[in-house]
Amino acid sequence: MEHEDVGAAQERGRAALLVGVAAGGSAAVSYAVMAVVARTLSTADATVFLTVLSVLFFAYGLLSGLATEVTRTSAAALRDRRAVGPSLWRVAVIASLACSVAVVVFFLAGHRRLLGPGATLDDAWPLALLLGVGVLGYTFHSTAVGALSGRRQWSGCATVIGAEASMRLALTGVAAVAGAGLLGILVGSTASALAVVLVLAVAPTVRRAMSTPTDCSGRQLSWRIAQSMLAQASAAAVVVGFPVMLASTTAPADYRGAAPLILAISLTRAPLLIPLNAAQGVAVSYLVHAGRRFGRALLVVATAITAVGVAGSLLAWAIGPWLMATIFGADYRVDGWVLALLTLSATLLALLTVTGATCQATNQHAMFVGGWLTGTLTTLALLLLPGSLEERSVLALLVGPSAGLALHVVSLARGIAARRAPEEGRVHADA
Numbered sequence: 173m174e175h176e177d178v179g180a181a182q183e184r185g186r187a188a189l190l191v192g193v194a195a196g197g198s199a200a201v202s203y204a205v206m207a208v209v210a211r212t213l214s215t216a217d218a219t220v221f222l223t224v225l226s227v228l229f230f231a232y233g234l235l236s237g238l239a240t241e242v243t244r245t246s247a248a249a250l251r252d253r254r255a256v257g258p259s260l261w262r263v264a265v266i267a268s269l270a271c272s273v274a275v276v277v278f279f280l281a282g283h284r285r286l287l288g289p290g291a292t293l294d295d296a297w298p299l300a301l302l303l304g305v306g307v308l309g310y311t312f313h314s315t316a317v318g319a320l321s322g323r324r325q326w327s328g329c330a331t332v333i334g335a336e337a338s339m340r341l342a343l344t345g346v347a348a349v350a351g352a353g354l355l356g357i358l359v360g361s362t363a364s365a366l367a368v369v370l371v372l373a374v375a376p377t378v379r380r381a382m383s384t385p386t387d388c389s390g391r392q393l394s395w396r397i398a399q400s401m402l403a404q405a406s407a408a409a410v411v412v413g414f415p416v417m418l419a420s421t422t423a424p425a426d427y428r429g430a431a432p433l434i435l436a437i438s439l440t441r442a443p444l445l446i447p448l449n450a451a452q453g454v455a456v457s458y459l460v461h462a463g464r465r466f467g468r469a470l471l472v473v474a475t476a477i478t479a480v481g482v483a484g485s486l487l488a489w490a491i492g493p494w495l496m497a498t499i500f501g502a503d504y505r506v507d508g509w510v511l512a513l514l515t516l517s518a519t520l521l522a523l524l525t526v527t528g529a530t531c532q533a534t535n536q537h538a539m540f541v542g543g544w545l546t547g548t549l550t551t552l553a554l555l556l557l558p559g560s561l562e563e564r565s566v567l568a569l570l571v572g573p574s575a576g577l578a579l580h581v582v583s584l585a586r587g588i589a590a591r592r593a594p595e596e597g598r599v600h601a602d603a
Contacts, residue, residue, distance in 0.1 A: 201337040206435055208348045209357060210500035217354045219431040222438070223286055224279075224299055225361060226415040231275045231307045233408025237400035238267055238311065239318035240532060242386075245396075246322025249387035257386030257393050260319050264382065267397070268311035276304040286416065289424055298355060302362040309365030310336075316368055319381035328377050335371050340364035399537050403528065406544035410551050410572060411441065411521055418565065421555040433561055436496065436506045437569075440488060440514040441521065467588045470530055474523055481519025488515040510562050517569035524573045527580035539583035547576025 209218050242260060249255045279286065283296035313336060320329040343360030350356065371378055386393050409417060415434045419427050492511035496504050524547060531540035551572030555564050 201341045203439070204341055205344050205357075205361065206438060207499055208344055210431075210435065210504055212348050212357070213354060215431050215503055216428055219428060219434065220287060221354055221357065222431060222434045223415050223419060224303070224358060226413050226434075227275065227279060227286070228303055228306050228362060230405075230408045230413035230416065231271065231303070232310050232314075233412050234401050234405045235267075235271065235307070235310055235314040236408075237402070237404030238263075238397055239314040239321075240404070240529065241393075241397045241400040242315055242318025243321040244532065245386040245388065245393060246319050246381075246384050247324075248322075249385060250323060252387065255385035255387065257388050258390045260315050260382050260384050260386070263386070263393070263397075264312050264315040267315070268308045271311055272304040272308040275307045276300045279303055285419060288428070299358065302358055306362030306365045309363075309368060312372070313365055313368040316372070316378055316382060319384055320378065323381055323384065325377060325381060328375065328381065331375065332368055332371050332378065335367040336364050339367040396537070399541055400532065403532075403541040403544045406541070406548040407525065407528065409548045410544075410569070411525075414551075414565075414569070417552055417555060418561070421552070421564075422561065426561065430561055432496075432504045432506055433510075433565060435500065435504060436492075436511055437514055437565070439496070440484075440511060441518040467584075470526070470584070473526055477522045477526065478519060481516060481522065485512045485515040485519070488512045507562070510566060513566045513570060517566070517573065520570065520573040520577060524577045524580065527577060527584060530584060531580055534584075534587055536583055536587060539580060543576040543580040543583075545576075546579050547572045547574075550575045 209221050213221060242263065245257070246260070249257075279300040280293065280296055283291050283293065283300075287295060287299075313332060316332050317329055320326070320332065340361060343364055344357055345360075347356035347360045352359070372382070388396070414437060415430070418430065418434075422430070489508040489512035493505055493508050496506055496511075524543065528540050528543060531537070531543065551568045554568035554571055557564060557567070559567070
């Protein structure tokens with residue numbers, strides 16, 4: 173038994189390393205794209221780019237809910253030898269059409285708030301269609317990552333993640349060298365989601381994973397996916413959609429110069445959140461199979477994230493302003509205290525992500541959704557308070573995730589206590 177536990181631990185370590193390397197590459201690509209934007213676009217165009225990109229990544233974050241539920245249902249079907257639901261190909265097709273249409277409609281409806289009061293529908297249509305293409309491709313990307321994670325095929329999972337990041341870097345670089353401007357760089361950032369099509373074409377393993385049946389009926393699966401995506405929509409609103417929230421609560425004249433702050437928020441989050449979001453499949457797959465042993469593992473992960481976050485906050489305060497001005501230019505200098513607190517807020521979001529995945533893996537779906545909704549609504553409410561862009565952003569990003577995290581922790585603590593009670597009862601009975 174001990175030998176099996178050691179083998180399982182080694183397998184999880186290799187899985188986390190493999191997916192982590194791919195996710196780390198994705199984070200590095202995000203940094204490179206931001207550097208290209210800062211160096212090639214004006215501050216006003218960079219603000220537009222980062223805002224449009226936040227809509228795209230909001231949709232990607234929402235689709236991580238699809239990936240997480242696909243991971244759960246694939247792992248459960250494999251564990252229980254129960255495959256009674258629709259195939260994942262069908263899930264991906266239906267979800268891709270619904271989500272791509274929704275993001276196009278959302279962007280067109282709010283184009284003046286997102287692009288500025290002078291923007292017209294003619295300005296918004298090309299950007300909306302690019303967003304639709306990106307979301308269409310990323311739905312298949314998320315389904316494939318979820319299917320491969322549920323089947324513990326980590327090399328395939330890393331391939332899908334790495335292909336998207338590589339294509340994003342290549343297309344963005346070509347657009348920048350060609351002087352394609354704002355629209356060209358956005359083409360690179362959105363079309364890269366179609367990299368999964370190439371992977372599906374050349375990788376039979378990934379195609380077979382997509383043919384996996386699910387562990388419940390189509391109606392029940394749809395409800396679970398909806399719950400998961402609702403929670404991830406709340407998560408994405410805070411994690412990657414924050415510029416949209418900030419734009420909606422700030423006067424257009426003040427928001428026009430927000431590019432340095434938005435870039436700072438993205439930079440302080442990427443090192444923790446991009447690898448963590450990509451590795452959620454590893455965590456959920458493990459927790460589904462872990463049973464009662466998840467409490468200790470959760471504590472270890474939370475401690476490690478906190479330690480990394482605190483160290484990162486100190487570094488951000490010490491060298492962050494100089495680093496931003498050096499890499500992105502003098503216009504992008506942000507105060508050290510702002511960078512430190514933004515890094516600390518990213519740590520809270522990372523912890524909220526982990527506790528949310530744990531709630532979902534242990535079938536506490538209501539608390540999973542409730543924690544993220546609490547965090548999002550608290551964040552939005554605090555953005556309505558008076559103050560500068562920096563003050564409102566820092567306050568909202570610290571307090572909002574803390575509120576959601578508290579709800580998750582209380583729920584998980586009760587769940588652990590409930591699981592221990594029968595065991596303790598059996599011990600006393602045996603005694």
